[in-house]
Amino acid sequence: MDTTTTKQRYHITTFGCQMNKADSERMAGIIENMGFEWSEDPNNADLIVYNTCTIRDSAEQKVYSYLGKQAKRKHREPHLTLVIAGCLAQQEGEALLRRVPELDLVMGPQHANRLEDLLQQVYNGNQVVATESAHIAEDITTPRRDSTVTAWVNVIYGCNERCTYCVVPNVRGIEQSRTPEAIRAEIERLAKMGYKEITLLGQNIDAYGRDLPGTTPEGRHQHTLTDLLYFIHDVPGIERLRFATSHPRYFTERLIKACAELPKVCEHFHIPFQSGDNEILKLMSRGYTHQKYRRIIDTIRRYVPDATISGDAIAAFPGETEEQFNNTLKLMTDIVFDHTNTAAYSPRPGTPAALWDNQLSEEVKSDRLQQLNHLVSIQAEMRNQRYLHRVEEVLVEDQNPKTPTQVMGRTRGNRLTFFRGDINELKGKLVQVKITEARAFSLTGESVEVRQVLAV
Incomplete structure (x- = not known):
């Protein structure tokens, strides 16, 4: 046609x-x-x-x-x-x-x-x-990107995990990593087009590279997410790097160290925990304990003390007792997350947990989700208060749709920030912003200084 x-x-x-x-x-x-x-x-x-x-x-x-x-x-x-x-x-x-x-x-x-x-x-x-299983060919199409400032770059497709609640491996297939060279070439193209921030994407991004051939002389796998960060870090014109989504089972101290060492990698870690109870984690087939998760967060805070940490939690997994749910609340209370994505368990076709006969009622799901969300907003507001009167670097992405005299962007810690300014002048610029107001899910401030970022 x-x-x-x-x-x-x-x-x-x-x-x-x-x-x-x-x-x-x-x-x-x-x-x-x-x-x-x-x-x-x-x-x-x-x-x-x-x-x-x-x-x-x-x-x-x-x-x-x-x-x-x-x-x-x-x-x-x-x-x-x-x-x-x-x-x-x-x-x-x-x-x-x-x-x-x-x-x-x-x-x-x-x-x-x-x-x-x-x-x-x-x-x-x-x-x-x-819908047949397919090898994902290297993509040469130029995406029609929604933003001209920030861009997603896929680094690994699929997922080999078998979490009992999750349908992703069934629908997105086995893990397929792109080569570091293909990823770097895409980022170089984006830099030439004027993009300033890249988010590396994978369903299980810490698994990046384990399906690619090659090991180092010490016997370590040659292609890991950490190696990829070092490989792409110096692309001229790119100011910031992020990555998502992580899995606690594969999250290493070496990766955290790289994030602390590489100036372009933002101080924001999104690591789903799903539950704070070891028995539930085992039923979910997550492959870690709440103690291991806590050690990861402790290590992040040792290397990157001011890091923004977000997670995911599921309430009312089949068979979850009140005590087990309270262990999730306890984990959240002890760690104090900047943000947590929450969901009530929902049975998905083709997953083991959907067939179990100990499903919880909709009332219990709704009640527990409400408790989670209440804690999320308290913690988000509490964590955001630390930005008050601080100067934060904001990458300007767009005009504030509700207040056209304001622009909006994100801090390195991924906090949505609004301040007065002209979008035509500031789009794609890094601006030092003094924070004057901190709410649970966004900040407001006033610009102190604009850093010119030259397009390549």
């Missing part, structure tokens, strides 16, 4: 994690290469992609609701092309076509780079399902 003459429009709706956001940017790049232009309103789009998540049931239900509306529209406008991508597509596969026959393409996350070929098959009159 030649879209160049008609300038057809497309829309992508993204659910879920940072990996999904990165995949959506790559798919948007492919679609724009095909001659489509972006439409803010899905109802004006000729091609709609839902990039889905299956971590929680609520995200799935939202997808089905959106799909239902567009499926009805397709009866009125048969030219509309409907694509469902991502983890729900991988999990459900052909069953989605039975549930929503109006779909044209069902595509798992490993096939994001093949989108053009798959759409071509659709335009040739086929209904396509692409």
